[in-house]
Amino acid sequence: MLQKPRGTRDFLPDEMERRRLIEGRMREAVRRWGYREVCTPDFEHLELFTMKSGEGIIQEMYTFEDKGGRQMTLRPEVTAAVLRMYVNEGKVLPKPIRWCYFADCFRYERPQKGRYRQFWQFGVELIGADTASADAEVIMLADEALQSSGVTFDLHVGHLAPMKHLLSDLSPEDQRMIMACLDKRDQNALSAALEGRGLTHLTEPLAALSECQTVAEVFEIAGDVPERARIEETFALLDSQGIEYRPDFGIARGLDYYTGMVFEGFARNLGAENQILGGGTYRLAHLFGGDDVASCGFAIGFDRVMVSIGDFPLELGTVVGVVCTPEARERALEVARAFRNAGVRTEVDLMGRGMGAQIAHAAKAADFAVVLGKREVDAGTVTLKDLHTGEQQEKSLEEAIAEVARHGDR
Ligand code: HAM
Numbered sequence: 001m002l003q004k005p006r007g008t009r010d011f012l013p014d015e016m017e018r019r020r021l022i023e024g025r026m027r028e029a030v031r032r033w034g035y036r037e038v039c040t041p042d043f044e045h046l047e048l049f050t051m052k053s054g055e056g057i058i059q060e061m062y063t064f065e066d067k068g069g070r071q072m073t074l075r076p077e078v079t080a081a082v083l084r085m086y087v088n089e090g091k092v093l094p095k096p097i098r099w100c101y102f103a104d105c106f107r108y109e110r111p112q113k114g115r116y117r118q119f120w121q122f123g124v125e126l127i128g129a130d131t132a133s134a135d136a137e138v139i140m141l142a143d144e145a146l147q148s149s150g151v152t153f154d155l156h157v158g159h160l161a162p163m164k165h166l167l168s169d170l171s172p173e174d175q176r177m178i179m180a181c182l183d184k185r186d187q188n189a190l191s192a193a194l195e196g197r198g199l200t201h202l203t204e205p206l207a208a209l210s211e212c213q214t215v216a217e218v219f220e221i222a223g224d225v226p227e228r229a230r231i232e233e234t235f236a237l238l239d240s241q242g243i244e245y246r247p248d249f250g251i252a253r254g255l256d257y258y259t260g261m262v263f264e265g266f267a268r269n270l271g272a273e274n275q276i277l278g279g280g281t282y283r284l285a286h287l288f289g290g291d292d293v294a295s296c297g298f299a300i301g302f303d304r305v306m307v308s309i310g311d312f313p314l315e316l317g318t319v320v321g322v323v324c325t326p327e328a329r330e331r332a333l334e335v336a337r338a339f340r341n342a343g344v345r346t347e348v349d350l351m352g353r354g355m356g357a358q359i360a361h362a363a364k365a366a367d368f369a370v371v372l373g374k375r376e377v378d379a380g381t382v383t384l385k386d387l388h389t390g391e392q393q394e395k396s397l398e399e400a401i402a403e404v405a406r407h408g409d410r
Contacts, residue, residue, distance in 0.1 A: 007109070007117025017314050019306060023102055025148040026122050026300070033141050035100040035124050040081035042104070046071040048080050051287050052257040056180060060107040062117075074106035077255070079297060080284060082125045087290030095128030095293075102302070114273030114304045123299035127285070130294035132233035135261040135281060136241075139234075142277055142298045143243055146265055151308045153276060156248035157238065157263040159231045160280075162222035163249060166205055174199075182206070182252035210250025218249050227260060234261060257282040261296070267308035276304045318408040320346045321362030321369050321387075323355060328372040335370060335382055335397060342401045344408070363387045368404055 004010060011019065027037075050058055053076065062074040075081055078101050090097055102122045109115055122145065126138050139157060146153055163182070167175045174197055181190035194200050205221050212218045215235050219228060238245060251262045258280040265277030279298025286292040320339050324332035332348055339346040347366065349358045355373070362369040371383040376394065384400040385392035386407075395403075 005117070007111035007115075009116065009118075014311075014314060015306075017316075018309075018312065019302075021314075022149045022306065022309065023122065023302070026145045026302075027100075027102070029145040029148040030100045030124055030141060033098070033137070033144075035098040035141070038082060038085065038099045038101055039103070040075070040078065040085050040101070043072050043074050044081055044084070046073045048084055048288070049073060049076060051080075052284060053077070053080060053255055055176070056183075056254050057107070060109055062106045062108060075103070076107050077105055078103050078121055078123055078299065079125060079255075079257070079282070082297075083127070083284040083290075083295065084288045086125075086127055086293075087285050087288045090127070091290060096134065097127040098124070099127070100124045112273065114270060114301075114307050116303060120302040121299040122302050123279075123297060125295055125297035127295045128293050129296070132230050132237060134294075134296055135230075135234045136237035138279060138296045138298060139238060139245070139261075139263055140241060140243055142263065142265065142279060142300070143245075145300060146277060146305070149305050149309065151276065151305050152268045153265045153308075154268065155243070155245040155263065155265050155277075156251060157235070157245045157261070158247065158249040158251040159227060159234075159261050160252075160258060161225040161227040161231070161260065162218050163206075163209060163252065165222050165225050166202065166209065170197075170199070176256070178202075178206075179252040180254070182210075182250060183254045206250070210248065212247060212249055215247055218247070222249075230260070253278065253280060255282075257284050259283055259294075263298070265300075267304060270304065270308050273304060276301045276308065317345055318368070318404055319366040320344055320404060321358070321366035322346060322348045322372065323358040323362060323369045324349070324372040325355060325374065327374060328377045331377045332372050335372060338397055339370070339401060339404065342405060344401070344404055359385070367407060370400060 046063055049061060057076050061076050064072055066072050082099060082101065086097065100123065102120065104118055104120050106118055108117060111117060124141060126134055143155055167178060177193055181193050194203055208221050209218065215232055251264055253262050260281040262280035264275055266274045267276045277298060277300050281294065281296040283292060283294060322332045322336045336346045336348050353361065359369050367387055369385040369387055371385060376382055381394050382397055382400045383392055383394045384403060
């Protein structure tokens with residue numbers, strides 16, 4: 001028996017319905033803030049992601065050479081692709097541009113619960129607004145989109161400036177190495193990296209930075225930074241709107257393109273793979289031939305949200321099974337069409353089963369059987385059988401549809 005590739009999943013109808021329901025709630029949340037959906041290709045030129053995504057992601061990419069000898073890759077994330085699209089198609093649009101997406105991404109990671117090789121991101125990119133209000137909008141929207149899904153989570157908000165200020169004497173390579181350890185929250189690797197480079201004097205301030213409870217403490221540890229006013233304004237806006245978050249200036253983010261404000265979300269009931277949200281401000285467009293435009297966005301790890309929420313009962317709506325004798329088949333198709341036109345999910349026997357077997361089958365999956373034999377065809381009626389109570393009555397098609405609709409309203 002052939003198996004699906006490692007790190008991928010099949011989704012059965014119940015799971016797909018749950019996913020679509022939650023996706024729909026997130027879509028509705030961002031729509032209300034004016035974000036409109038865009039779509040980019042599943043694969044891109046490799047260099048789009050090697051320019052500024054960072055070592056971690058580059059090593060995990062599904063790269064291939066196409067028949068024309070071009071180096072291509074399945075997208076490991078969507079932000080770079082959306083900014084490429086902005087440079088190609090969107091430069092003339094009035095700013096700020098508010099775009100959202102729901103897209104699958106591919107990373108060759110070691111699979112485990114909540115970590116897959118194909119996974120879906122629900123995200124937004126706000127392009128062309130370089131203000132604390134823009135930063136705050138994206139954070140508030142991430143919070144609202146996650147709230148709409150029903151997941152319980154902790155929101156952490158920080159800024160890269162204080163940490164970069166602490167590390168400013170280090171070479172870019174050392175900075176990147178230390179930020180990568182911080183991003184993975186790998187304390188052992190961090191200690192080893194600091195010791196190996198004779199930087200143990202940074203151990204304490206880095207730990208203190210991660211533990212700061214207030215913005216004021218951050219500047220006591222890291223010193224004043226030019227971004228201070230912007231950081232304070234962003235946090236004040238979040239506070240004014242009652243957003244629940246924790247200041248976290250230990251956030252480093254795994255992707256290299258972030259420039260300032262950064263934030264992450266963690267599902268409370270998940271273990272190792274509990275990060276369900278990542279985002280921040282960044283600049284990418286100038287690398288792709290566009291203007292040096294400030295952008296800000298986030299991506300929600302949709303699959304992790306689904307793991308966190310778990311299975312929940314679905315409302316499948318009323319189901320009708322049309323049951324008929326061979327002579328009544330054409331009438332059965334007409335009747336089924338009338339129920340469907342009224343918005344009712346309606347299934348007709350396709351297996352050539354006898355009447356008894358058809359009713360038994362309908363009883364497994366439907367709420368009502370609509371029975372059509374010679375008598376009903378001649379009289380222009382249907383027999384409606386409530387499969388929950390066993391009650392049945394012959395009536396006009398219109399009455400039957402009305403009764404099924406009433407059942408749906410209960
Ligand atoms: P990211 O943190 O790399 O950010 O990914 C966003 C989210 O995708 C993560 O927080 C996580 O929930 C989910 N995720 C990542 N890898 C996997 C995986 N292997 N399996 C399941 N879920 C995964 C970005 O991708 C940025 N583009 C976010 C962004 C948008 N920044 C600005 N705009």
